[in-house]
Amino acid sequence: MELRLTKTEMEILQYLIINRRNILTHAQIFSEIYGREHGETSSDALNSSLKRLRRKIKDLAQFDYIENVRDVGYRLIALDDKSVG
Numbered sequence: 001m002e003l004r005l006t007k008t009e010m011e012i013l014q015y016l017i018i019n020r021r022n023i024l025t026h027a028q029i030f031s032e033i034y035g036r037e038h039g040e041t042s043s044d045a046l047n048s049s050l051k052r053l054r055r056k057i058k059d060l061a062q063f064d065y066i067e068n069v070r071d072v073g074y075r076l077i078a079l080d081d082k083s084v085g
Contacts, residue, residue: 003060008033009053016066016076025073050074 005013015032016024030036030046050066058064065077 001060003056005053005056006049008049009056012049012053013057016074020076020078023069023072023075029073 011033012029015029026043026046029050030043033046033049054064054066057066067075067077069075
């Protein structure tokens with residue numbers, strides 16, 4: 001099975017991999033991916049991309065490697081962290 005990602009999804013995944021185990025805020029991810037400051041109306045685009053990326057990874061790997069840290073952002077769970085929450 002192949003993981004097919006859009007350009008934006010790939011950029012998000014790469015950013016999460018580089019910063020694995022670190023919690024990244026929505027603003028940090030948005031700024032890195034879109035190259036501009038995060039705003040209220042921009043949350044929908046980022047949230048949609050993250051939702052699709054999480055679903056695609058979970059469908060392939062049978063594990064949700066992207067953890068949603070409530071009211072903060074997201075972090076990529078490393079393979080050796082799989083037993084965590």
